[in-house]
Amino acid sequence: MFEAIAFYLFAFLTISMFYIAVTTTQALYALSALAAGMIFISAFFFILGADFLGAVQIVVYSGAVMALYAFGMMFFDTTREIKEKQGNKAIILGLSIISAILVVVIVGAPIIGNNITAAYPVTEGAGNVQEVGMVLFTKYLVPFEVAAVMLLVAMIAGIVLAGKKMDLSLTLMSEAEIMMMKEEDKKVHL
Amino acid sequence: MEIGLNHYLVLTTILFAIGLVGVMRRKNLLMLFFATEILLNAVNISFAAISHYYGDLTGQMFAFFVIAIAASEVAVGLGLLIVWHKKHNNIDLDNMSTMRG
Numbered sequence: 001m002f003e004a005i006a007f008y009l010f011a012f013l014t015i016s017m018f019y020i021a022v023t024t025t026q027a028l029y030a031l032s033a034l035a036a037g038m039i040f041i042s043a044f045f046f047i048l049g050a051d052f053l054g055a056v057q058i059v060v061y062s063g064a065v066m067a068l069y070a071f072g073m074m075f076f077d078t079t080r081e082i083k084e085k086q087g088n089k090a091i092i093l094g095l096s097i098i099s100a101i102l103v104v105v106i107v108g109a110p111i112i113g114n115n116i117t118a119a120y121p122v123t124e125g126a127g128n129v130q131e132v133g134m135v136l137f138t139k140y141l142v143p144f145e146v147a148a149v150m151l152l153v154a155m156i157a158g159i160v161l162a163g164k165k166m167d168l169s170l171t172l173m174s175e176a177e178i179m180m181m182k183e184e185d186k187k188v189h190l
Numbered sequence: 191m192e193i194g195l196n197h198y199l200v201l202t203t204i205l206f207a208i209g210l211v212g213v214m215r216r217k218n219l220l221m222l223f224f225a226t227e228i229l230l231n232a233v234n235i236s237f238a239a240i241s242h243y244y245g246d247l248t249g250q251m252f253a254f255f256v257i258a259i260a261a262s263e264v265a266v267g268l269g270l271l272i273v274w275h276k277k278h279n280n281i282d283l284d285n286m287s288t289m290r291g
Contacts, residue, residue: 007193011201018205018228022212027220034224037231044198044235048242050250057234060257065227065264069220072268075275076220092214100207104199135247136254147258154262161269 006047014040027073035066051128198239205232219274219281223267230260 017037021030038061045054136144173181209232212225234253241249275281 004193007197015201015204015208018208021224021228022208022216027218030221030224034227037228041231041235045238048198048238050238050241050253053234053238053250053253056254056257060261061227061231065261068264068268069223072272073220075272076281092211095214096207096210099210100203103206104203131247132250132254135251140251143255147255151258151262154265158265158269161266162272 003047006043010040010043010047013037014044027076031066031069031073034069035062038062038066049128052132195239195243199236202232202236202239205235217283219271219283219286222283223264223271226263227260230256 014037017033017040020033021037024030024033039058042054042057042062045051045057206229209225209228212228213222216222216225234256237249237253237256239249241247241253271281274286278285
């Protein structure tokens with residue numbers, strides 16, 4: 001009973017938050033709605049007994065990814081209204097519905113084929129975090145290490161791409177110096 | 191009233207459709223990234239739900255790796271976005287047509 005109430009409550013909240021994130025014209029509203037939606041999604045993981053995944057969802061998505069977006073948005077002009085693509089609405093709606101039905105078919109295929117057995121069954125008497133640790137560090141050790149290397153590569157790429165001219169401090173420079181720097185930038189780009 | 195696997199699959203389908211609508215109607219690249227996050231999260235819920243209802247941990251493992259990939263995607267994507275914004279002073283998709291044939 002409580003599971004049903006929690007499911008419907010969080011389903012409603014998640015759908016409304018993501019709807020706001022997709023339709024609003026203010027970048028800041030979209031960011032806030034998306035962060036709220038991420039937190040509500042972690043509730044589903046807790047309902048489903050995937051405690052570790054729920055915690056990771058809150059830490060990684062609501063913590064790291066949203067903070068990264070917030071920092072990234074400092075570089076852009078967020079007060080400006082976002083212009084939307086002027087496309088054919090019927091085509092967009094039709095494509096979305098077709099894709100959604102396709103996803104249902106793909107995801108629902110294992111239910112139709114009912115001869116599925118668990119490859120890594122849940123161990124009795126162990127908590128979720130313990131189970132995840134046991135499977136992750138035995139069967140999925142190589143993908144885990146590859147993911148670690150990929151995160152390192154992404155970190156270095158982020159530093160290299162966004163960290164240009166980080167040795168200059170715009171707040172400590174005088175106005176004339178900043179103007180001179182901008183002029184030089186324009187010459188380089190032209 | 192029992193919540194079954196189909197409830198979760200319908201919910202993830204709705205969320206996935208919302209994300210797809212976002213990908214198709216947004217012109218701002220940052221908003222496009224937000225829609226991509228919605229898509230990834232919808233798939234994560236369905237992974238966790240199938241993992242729960244079949245008593246198999248593989249789904250949770252896949253969701254875990256999807257989160258790792260999403261985090262690295264954001265790091266690289268935002269870096270590229272900042273470089274593009276420094277150069278052209280906007281992040282609209284329509285202006286990124288230099289490779290058009």
